[in-house]
Structures are given as C-alpha cells and as structure tokens.
Amino acid sequence: MDTLIFISLFIVVVHVKAQANSYSPINCSNASDLNIQFPFRLHGFQLHCKQNRTIIHFPSYGDLVIKSISYDIKKLELIDPKNCVPEVFLNLNLTNTPFSYYYILKEYQYLNCSAEISSSFLQVPCLSGIGHHVYVVETSFVVPDFCNHVKTVGIPFSYSPFLSDNTFGLGLTWNLANSHEDSVATGQFKGLNEIANDKALGGIILFMFIVVMQLKLSQYSKRVEDKVNQKEPHVDVILGNYEALDKIVIKN
Secondary structure (H helix, E strand, O other): OHHHHHHHHHHHHHHHHHHHHOOOOEOOOOOOOOOEOOOOOOOOOOEEEEOOEEEEEEOOOEEEEEEEEEOOOOEEEEEOOOOOHHHHHHHOOOOOOOEEEOOOOEEEEEEEEOOOOOOOOOOOOOOOEOOEEEEEEEOOOOOOOOEEEEEEEEEOOOOOHHHOOOOOOOEEEEOOOOOHHHHHHHHHHHHHHHHHOHHHHHHHHHHHHHHHHHHHHHHHHHHHHHHHHHHOOOHHHHHHHHHHHHHHHHHO
16 A cells, blocks of 8 residues: 555656656757746747747747847847848737837838838838838828838837848837736746756655655554454453353352
C-alpha cells in the first residue's frame, strides 16, 4: 500500500515538473540573448521560432519578428520582415488582443493617388508603384481629386525617409489587468515556476518521503499492537478463568 502511494505521488510530481518546464524560458537561437519568459507562451501570447528568429503572429497582418523584450517596462520591440513599417501601421489591428502601441498615437490618413501630390510630400516607397502613390498625411489635409482616401488610423509616426527602417515605431506593450483568464494563468504559471525550482522540488520529494514513512510507521505500530493483543489474554478472560478455578477449589 505504501509503495502504491509513493508511486502515485511521484507520478504527480513528475507531471507537475513537466508542466513547469513547458513554461521555462526559451530561446530560438544560441546567438541571441533574447529569452522568452512569462507572460509569453500563454494563451494569447504564443510565440514560435522560425529560421532562428522569435516570431509573433497577428491575424490582421502576419508575422513580426521580436527584436527585444523589456519585462520591467513591458515593452516589446518588433521588426517587420517585409521591411515596410507603414504597411504594419495601416493593417495591424490590436483590438481584442492584450497589446497596444507603446508610444503616444496620433491620427493620420493614408492616401492612394494616381499622380504625385507635390515634391513637399513624400510617398511611401514600399507601398507605392507605377501608377499609384501612397502618402501618409495629417487628417486636416485636403484630399485632391486624384487621390483616394484609404484609411485613417492612429499610429505613432507618419512616414519619413529618416525613420523608414523596419523597426522604428514598432513598439508594443501588454496589459493583463483586465483579463480574468490571463490572471488565472498568471497564478498557475507562477506556481509551476516555483515548483520547477530545484529546491522546491527537493522539498516536495522530502515531504513525500515523510508521508510514506509515517504511513509505514503507523501500519507497523498497528501490526505490533495486534500481535500483543493475540499473545496477552484479555482481563475479562483471565478473571473468568480465575472464578471457574475458585469454584472448583471450593467444591473440593
């Protein structure tokens, strides 16, 4: 019985240990110092590795590469693998996600024009082509007849050739405060992470050993008590035998 209990407890610990390891920090490349930790890898925060890069997927846009994560200030810096940040700003929809832009947003409008507006306005090269010219302008700008309004969005920055690399402005932050499921997941993760610690696991194994030894000692004590009761007659039996013997003596 004690062996069965010990095996059952051992299986539970191994299972919890395996669950905790699934939340351990991960790294998609040995050459990178980017370690993925809590709250990522949880539901809504799933990341994956692709070509030795850490990727986060947004249904509204697609894959973005994680450049760095600052857990203390809750900042996620991203890189657009398509090298077109204005396209990310145009299409990325963070509604119903735990993410929001890290920087202060301002509304701009995207225009698609059949001709160039003027030399004072810079078109977005990665969105423009032959016969169409895409601009990001202030909302107060009067749209010319040869331009179509594409979309008005709140974004951190307008287009600038000096800020046209594939990382500038792609800073996100996350918020778990309003999500009950994520709050529960937070507690579960922290508990698993503590159990995953070697000292904690050692404490659990020690506790298991003590419990099993106590059960075994209790069983041993009961067996000893049963043997004693079998060897030593009960007081009532002794008194009964004495009374019978006394009657015999008196009768004689």
